[in-house]
Amino acid sequence: MDSGQNDHLRVSDAERAKVGQLLERAVSEGMLTLDEFTQRYDAALAARTRGELRVVLADLPMAVTAAPRPAPEVLRGRMSSIVRRGQWTVAPVLQLNTRMCSTTLDFTSAVLPGPLVEIVIDDYCSSTELIVPSTATADLNGVDAVAGSATVKVRTSPPSQQLHLIVRGRVRMGSVTVRHPFGSWLRRLHGSR
Known part of the structure; x- marks a missing residue:
């Protein structure tokens, strides 16, 4: 996600869904507990701006977004x-x-x-x-x-x-x-x- 200058822009449902997928991946890789996932997922659904969404992912390493998903x-x-x-x-x-x-x-x-x-x-x-x-x-x-x-x-x-x-x-x-x-x-x- 962009940092800083675009934090005030409104987010779409698709952006919220993308953050939800990143959080799901973080849980599956052991970076978040299910309690943390629930809190962050709720915050992502309630987010109105990109800045609010960015906060949800702030402490997760960039590898979360780049990590390959397991083959189904x-x-x-x-x-x-x-x-x-x-x-x-x-x-x-x-x-x-x-x-x-x-x-x-x-x-x-x-x-x-x-x-x-x-x-x-x-x-x-x-x-x-x-x-x-x-x-x-x-x-x-x-x-x-x-x-x-x-x-x-x-x-x-x-x-x-x-x-x-x-x-x-x-x-x-x-x-x-x-x-x-x-x-x-x-x-x-x-x-x-």
């Missing part, structure tokens, strides 16, 4: 089903490319790369279920649903220290749902007695 693991399905359960190893970025497909990604026993996992969806006429542990949170604000649905049945904030899913992309005539395992509310209820 691509899961592709055509008129089939994709299932990941048990102790599967999760990549920091998952890319789902599905057409008339049923996808289930169960993160409850998965080996995670860190507390933040990004999922990029390009879906047509499919259903996607993301099953997360009871402590997990998810953000589906980046999902563009066209004649479809994006449903979050878990907490959205503050971001979980164990697992926070950031899901973005497009769902056309399909659905994406983030939920806890069936019966988890019963286990929590039974455990509290």
Whole structure:
């Protein structure tokens, strides 16, 4: 970001989104905790000028903007089903490319790369279920649903220290749902007695 002379200029939603992506990258590289991410992300969303946005990134090294993003693991399905359960190893970025497909990604026993996992969806006429542990949170604000649905049945904030899913992309005539395992509310209820 420019420093100094342009600090008074108003910022666009695209500039706020870019800063949000840089903050997400800083979390995935261990430069920020999820609490710091939440505070800074909220400040970025509220920023009106470039100076206010610059403050959000001020103490992060320039390497954050230049660091290569991890290569996504691509899961592709055509008129089939994709299932990941048990102790599967999760990549920091998952890319789902599905057409008339049923996808289930169960993160409850998965080996995670860190507390933040990004999922990029390009879906047509499919259903996607993301099953997360009871402590997990998810953000589906980046999902563009066209004649479809994006449903979050878990907490959205503050971001979980164990697992926070950031899901973005497009769902056309399909659905994406983030939920806890069936019966988890019963286990929590039974455990509290």
